[in-house]
Every structure is written in C-alpha cells, then in structure tokens.
Amino acid sequence: MTSAPAKAGWRFRQPSVIPGFGLTLGFSLAYLTLIILIPLSGLVWRSASLGWTDFWAIATDRRTVKALEISFGTAFIAAAVNVVFGTIVAWVLVRYRFPGRRVIDAMVDLPFALPTAVAGIALTTLYSPKGWMGSLLAPLGIKVAYTPLGIVIALIFIGLPFVVRTVQPIIEEIDKEVEEAAATLGANRFQTIFLVLFPGLAPAVITGFALAFARGVGEYGSVIFIAGNLPYISEIAPLLIVIRLEEYDYAAATAIATIMLALSFLMLLVINLIQSRTRKRYG
Amino acid sequence: MEVRVSNVRKEFDRFPALRDVSLDIRSGELIALLGPSGSGKTTLLRLIAGLERPTRGTIFFGDEDASNRTIQERNVGFVFQHYALFRHMTVADNIGFGLKVRPSAKRPTKAEIRRRASELLDLVQLSGLEKRYPAQLSGGQRQRVALARAMAIEPRVLLLDEPFGALDAQVRRELRRWLREIHDATGHTTIFVTHDQEEALELADRVVVMSQGRIEQIGTADEVYDTPNSPFVYGFIGESSSLPVKVEDGQVWISDRPIGLAAPDLPDGEATLYFRPHDIELLDECNGCIAGTVAASRRVAGTRRVELEIGGGRERVEIELPVGHPAAQKSRVAFRPKRWKVFPKMAE
Numbered sequence: 001m002t003s004a005p006a007k008a009g010w011r012f013r014q015p016s017v018i019p020g021f022g023l024t025l026g027f028s029l030a031y032l033t034l035i036i037l038i039p040l041s042g043l044v045w046r047s048a049s050l051g052w053t054d055f056w057a058i059a060t061d062r063r064t065v066k067a068l069e070i071s072f073g074t075a076f077i078a079a080a081v082n083v084v085f086g087t088i089v090a091w092v093l094v095r096y097r098f099p100g101r102r103v104i105d106a107m108v109d110l111p112f113a114l115p116t117a118v119a120g121i122a123l124t125t126l127y128s129p130k131g132w133m134g135s136l137l138a139p140l141g142i143k144v145a146y147t148p149l150g151i152v153i154a155l156i157f158i159g160l161p162f163v164v165r166t167v168q169p170i171i172e173e174i175d176k177e178v179e180e181a182a183a184t185l186g187a188n189r190f191q192t193i194f195l196v197l198f199p200g201l202a203p204a205v206i207t208g209f210a211l212a213f214a215r216g217v218g219e220y221g222s223v224i225f226i227a228g229n230l231p232y233i234s235e236i237a238p239l240l241i242v243i244r245l246e247e248y249d250y251a252a253a254t255a256i257a258t259i260m261l262a263l264s265f266l267m268l269l270v271i272n273l274i275q276s277r278t279r280k281r282y283g
Numbered sequence: 284m285e286v287r288v289s290n291v292r293k294e295f296d297r298f299p300a301l302r303d304v305s306l307d308i309r310s311g312e313l314i315a316l317l318g319p320s321g322s323g324k325t326t327l328l329r330l331i332a333g334l335e336r337p338t339r340g341t342i343f344f345g346d347e348d349a350s351n352r353t354i355q356e357r358n359v360g361f362v363f364q365h366y367a368l369f370r371h372m373t374v375a376d377n378i379g380f381g382l383k384v385r386p387s388a389k390r391p392t393k394a395e396i397r398r399r400a401s402e403l404l405d406l407v408q409l410s411g412l413e414k415r416y417p418a419q420l421s422g423g424q425r426q427r428v429a430l431a432r433a434m435a436i437e438p439r440v441l442l443l444d445e446p447f448g449a450l451d452a453q454v455r456r457e458l459r460r461w462l463r464e465i466h467d468a469t470g471h472t473t474i475f476v477t478h479d480q481e482e483a484l485e486l487a488d489r490v491v492v493m494s495q496g497r498i499e500q501i502g503t504a505d506e507v508y509d510t511p512n513s514p515f516v517y518g519f520i521g522e523s524s525s526l527p528v529k530v531e532d533g534q535v536w537i538s539d540r541p542i543g544l545a546a547p548d549l550p551d552g553e554a555t556l557y558f559r560p561h562d563i564e565l566l567d568e569c570n571g572c573i574a575g576t577v578a579a580s581r582r583v584a585g586t587r588r589v590e591l592e593i594g595g596g597r598e599r600v601e602i603e604l605p606v607g608h609p610a611a612q613k614s615r616v617a618f619r620p621k622r623w624k625v626f627p628k629m630a631e
Contacts, residue, residue: 177367180334181429183354184361185381185436195384199371278371 040261047254058255063231064240067256071237072263074148075216078155079163082212083205086163093164094171108164111157116221123154124226146228151236154222159212166208170201203278210271217264284345284439284472285310286331291340293326300326302496303340308474313466315487316476319519323496324476325444331474332442333357344439360433360471364445366425368417374428375400375413381436403431406465423454430462434469443475447482459486480520484508492516514626517557524600526573526593528556528625535625538594543571546625553628558620560588561603569617575600576614582606591616 047055058064093105111119127134127144134145144150174197182192220238227234237260244253286308293301301323308314316324329335331342333354341350349357368377376383378400382391391399404410407427417425426446433441446462447455463486466473477483483490484504492499492507492515500507500516511517518525529536533547535556544556566572575591578599582588586603593600602618 175365175367177363177365178369180354181361181363181367181432182369182380182384184332184334184357184359185384185432186355186358187380187384188355191384195380196369200369202371 047258050251055255058252066232067235067237067240074151075213078152078216079209079213082159082163083209087167090164090168108161112161120222120225148234150226151223154226155216162211163208167204170204206275287343289341291337294338311470313473313488315483315490317483318493322493324493328442328476332359332361358439360438360441362429362433362443362446364448366429370417374415378432378435407431422450441471441473523557526556528554530554542573554625556625558623560601562622563602563618563620566617572617572619574617
C-alpha cells in the first residue's frame with residue numbers, strides 16, 4: 001500500500017512487485033507514437049495548413065459528402081450483415097461436429113490472407129451482369145456490380161472473419177450448464193437462445209461489429225473493382241483521396257482523410273462506450 | 284412430490300454409468316446421493332431432472348411416468364455446482380426468469396414476478412441485492428441466488444448438484460445449516476448430490492450411498508454409519524480399519540488364533556473384518572483378542588491414533604486410544620472391537 005493520500009482523478013495504479021512496468025510502458029508509448037501518433041498528427045497538420053474556409057469548402061463539397069456517405073453507409077450495412085451471419089457461422093463452427101468443419105474453419109480466414117484486389121476482381125467477375133451470379137440476378141432486376149450493392153458485398157466478404165473470430169471464442173466459453181439451467185426453468189430453445197445466450201455474446205458481437213466496420217470504412221483494394229466508381233453513386237472516400245493525390249491536390253486529399261479520421265474516431269468511441277457499459281456489468 | 288426411480292440403467296458410449304438403480308423418494312424428503320466421483324450420483328440426478336435420458340428403466344413423479352417428459356415439462360428446480368447464473372441479468376431478473384418464460388396464459392404480471400423475486404430474496408437472506416449482477420456477488424451469495432431461481436418456478440422436486448462444492452469450508456457449513464432451514468420451511472422434496480459424507484450425514488433425512496453405478500445402501504445417517512451393509516460403505520463412511528480373517532466353526536480367526544468374536548451366521552472361509560478405530564476395548568490379558576505391536580502413533584485432536592502391526596507386520600490397523608493411556612507407549616497392545624462386521628471374501 002502507498003502511504004500517499006488518495007487523490008481524486010487520475011492516478012497510477014500501483015504496479016506489481018515484478019519489475020518491468022517502466023520499461024514496458026515506455027516502450028508502448030514510444031512505439032504507439034512512432035507507428036500511429038506521428039503519421040496521424042502529420043495528416044492533421046497538413047490539412048490544417050489549408051485554412052478553415054478551404055477546408056470547409058472541401059468538406060462540404062457534394063462529391064466529398066457523397067463519397068463519405070457511401071463509405072460509411074456501406075461499411076455500416078456490411079458490418080451489420082456480418083454480425084448476423086458471422087455469428088451464425090461462429091455458432092455452427094463451435095457447436096456442431098461435421099465432416100469438413102476444419103476446412104470451413106480455415107476458410108473463414110481467407111479474406112484476411114487474400115490480396116484484396118484479387119477478391120475484388122473475383123467478386124466483380126462473379127457479379128457482373130454476364131458473370132455467374134450476376135446473370136442469375138439480372139433477370140430479377142438486381143444489379144450488383146458497379147453499384148453500392150456491390151460495395152456492400154465486397155465489404156461483407158472482407159469483414160466476415162472479424163466477426164467470426166471475435167465471437168467464436170466467446171461461444172466456446174458458453175457454459176453448457178447455463179443452457180441446462182434455462183431449460184430446467186422452463187425456457188424453450190428459442191427463449192434460451194434469445195434471452196440467455198445472445199445477450200451474453202453482446203460484448204463480443206459489438207467488438208466484431210466495430211472491427212468489421214472499421215475495416216470496411218478503410219477498404220480500398222477490393223471495392224474499387226466492383227464499385228464502378230461513379231462519382232456521387234459508387235465512389236468511396238478512400239478512392240476520392242487517391243484521385244485527389246493523383247491530381248497533386250495534397251491538401252484536399254489530407255482534408256478528406258482528416259474528416260474520415262474524425263468520423264472513424266467518433267464511431268469507435270461510441271462503440272467503445274457501449275462496450276464498456278456492458279463490460280462493467282457482467283465482464 | 285414422490286419420486287420413484289425404477290430399474291434405471293444409463294450408458295454413455297456403451298459404458299454403464301448406472302446399472303439397474305431403483306430408489307423411492309418420499310414427498311418432502313431431503314435425500315443425499317453420496318459417493319466417490321464416478322459412482323453415478325450426478326448421472327442419477329440429471330436423469331431425474333431430464334437432462335439425460337435413461338437407456339432403460341422409468342422415472343415416476345408421483346404416479347405419472349416422467350421418462351418421456353421434456354426437461355421443461357418436468358418442472359424441476361436444478362441448482363448447479365458452479366451456479367450457472369445468467370450473468371447479463373440482475374439478481375432479480377435471474378430469479379424471475381423461470382416465470383418470465385412461461386407461456387403468456389400462465390405468466391404472472393411483471394409486478395407479480397418482481398414481488399415474487401424479492402420474496403425469494405428475503406427467503407435466501409439476500410434482500411436488497413435485486414439490482415446486482417452475479418459478477419458482483421460472492422460465491423455463497425451466488426449459490427443462494429441460484430437456489431432462489433430454482434425455487435421461483437415452484438418446482439415439484441428440487442435437485443442440487445454438489446451445491447456447496449465450489450465454496451470454502453466456512454461458507455459451506457453455514458449454507459448447509461441454512462439449506463436445512465429452507466427445506467424445513469418450504470417442504471420441497473429435495474435431492475442433493477455430494478461427495479462430502481459429513482455434509483450428507485448432517486443434512487439429509489436419508490442417505491443413498493452409491494458406488495460404481497450401483498446403490499450400495501439407503502438409510503438414515505445412523506443406519507449407514509452404525510450398520511453399514513457392505514465393505515464399501517464401511518470403508519467410505521467414517522473411518523474404519525480392516526483385517527483379513529478366517530471364519531471357522533462360527534468363530535473369527537486371525538492366523539491360527541480365535542480372537543473372541545462369534546460369527547455364527549457366516550460360512551466358513553476367508554473373510555474381512557471391519558471395525559471403527561474408536562469402537563474398541565483394550566484388554567490387559569489376551570485370551571481371544573487382536574494383538575499387535577505399536578508401529579506409529581500420532582496425536583489427533585483429543586485422542587491418540589495408534590497404528591498396530593498385526594501378525595508380524597503383514598497387516599496394519601489403526602485404533603484410537605485416550606491420550607494418557609499407557610498403552611500408547613507400550614510396544615504391545617491387545618484389544619477387541621466392540622462393534623464390528625465380517626464380510627466374506629467373495630462379497631467384495
């Protein structure tokens with residue numbers, strides 16, 4: 001115990017007697033500064049050189065706003081879809097033993113490993129009006145490739161492993177006894193799943209959602225092939241940044257990047273707040 | 284509610300966990316299933332709950348055959364060793380869960396559920412903790428919540444699987460007394476599983492001693508302790524010493540000497556003598572006794588335990604002596620068990 005009087009507010013928690021606190025904290029801070037903080041502050045610095053009026057003009061430009069809308073909107077939808085189906089996939093992989101389970105389990109990681117451009121080209125080939133899937137959907141009047149729907153599909157593909165891999169270990173941890181307890185109390189299978197099991201998964205599902213969403217917002221490689229990249233319709237913000245860079249308009253590029261940074265930060269902050277609230281309760 | 288288990292057999296992957304078990308439990312009784320691990324006691328409990336299906340045999344609740352009833356229909360309260368509370372629900376929601384999931388026709392109103400939950404919290408002496416989450420409670424408190432949750436559905440039978448197994452000794456003793464009080468107050472037919480004989484003997488109306496998938500003996504604490512009916516029960520309940528003996532002409536022999544114990548009903552042949560270390564009388568002169576040399580002696584609380592070598596060191600038995608007794612220091616001690624039992628060899 002420290003003899004210092006307890007003060008309100010921020011305080012170091014007494015590190016354990018095992019040495020290494022100073023070294024590891026110093027390393028972590030230096031590392032994070034080097035890898036994350038310096039590049040990001042450079043970004044903000046660069047866009048700040050733009051001046052407020054110019055910055056505002058770029059930020060409120062219709063093309064920028066549309067691109068941001070598309071980026072965040074499609075990422076949100078894709079993450080939401082992944083939450084539902086990723087959780088089901090994780091559930092099946094944990095709960096059931098069937099031939100080929102290990103292969104499917106390994107397949108989930110493919111979007112991690114595959115170069116995103118390859119994924120984009122593959123999806124485009126499949127979903128283009130003459131492609132395998134696209135030709136089936138075309139008669140129904142559904143156009144996938146070269147529309148925002150295509151972007152969503154690419155992002156679902158990219159984001160799936162994030163949800164599966166965060167939810168899977170938590171499902172593995174579910175105590176069989178909790179389900180049995182619910183059953184002895186008279187809950188049917190449906191009630192057990194929706195009242196007992198899923199609420200317990202919520203923190204992991206939110207994390208998975210956050211990861212898939214963040215990945216989706218920043219995704220570039222796979223999207224540009226399938227999106228068609230029509231300004232105001234299917235042009236994503238990262239692409240707009242690249243376009244500005246190619247025009248040597250570095251200030252505009254960094255301005256859009258800064259806006260994306262701020263928005264992403266805000267959304268992750270909200271997600272983390274939700275999470276810490278659920279964690280505090282029953283973590 | 285009476286529970287009748289009739290010729291139940293349960294196999295897991297062809298391995299029999301229960302072999303032909305029959306058991307009658309009277310309404311309102313507090314029964315302990317006692318046995319070492321692997322004896323099938325938890326399996327029997329889970330069969331009664333419906334968490335497992337018997338391979339053969341029937342389970343009756345009253346006159347009704349419950350074997351084909353689902354877990355939900357059986358309406359049993361089950362308390363798990365590791366509580367199995369719903370950790371995302373408050374204590375009150377945990378307790379009310381069984382009422383909340385009822386079909387709407389039988390479901391009490393929300394206010395009624397809340398009232399019932401706080402009533403049960405009073406009963407388990409946790410009033411005022413409605414809003415807490417399980418993670419904020421101690422082990423003993425969690426187990427009380429688990430019991431309240433099980434009782435909320437007005438179960439026909441209350442089943443407890445090693446309810447105090449995960450708690451420390453102090454809390455265990457406290458909860459044991461408290462469970463007895465709850466049982467006496469509510470009158471639920473209660474079956475609990477334990478491997479702690481002290482717990483079983485102290486708490487239960489009747490104890491069911493199990494071993495290797497069979498029921499060895501059913502009886503009150505006095506019956507299973509004073510008149511064990513098998514070598515296993517003798518060895519498992521309380522302390523015991525055993526010696527290989529021979530029965531001839533209705534007398535018990537060690538090597539070539541009778542030891543002054545008559546066993547008129549036993550067939551001649553090899554047998555094993557069982558007795559309690561404290562249930563002996565010391566003899567000054569030996570005409571018909573067990574005699575041995577002191578090999579080790581240790582102080583146990585208010586008495587002294589002496590290990591004797593019988594018959595030239597081939598067998599050892601333990602007996603209990605008063606602390607000041609000179610025999611503790613003597614190298615040779617003669618005694619005769621006051622209460623004992625001889626089991627023929629083949630019965631083991």
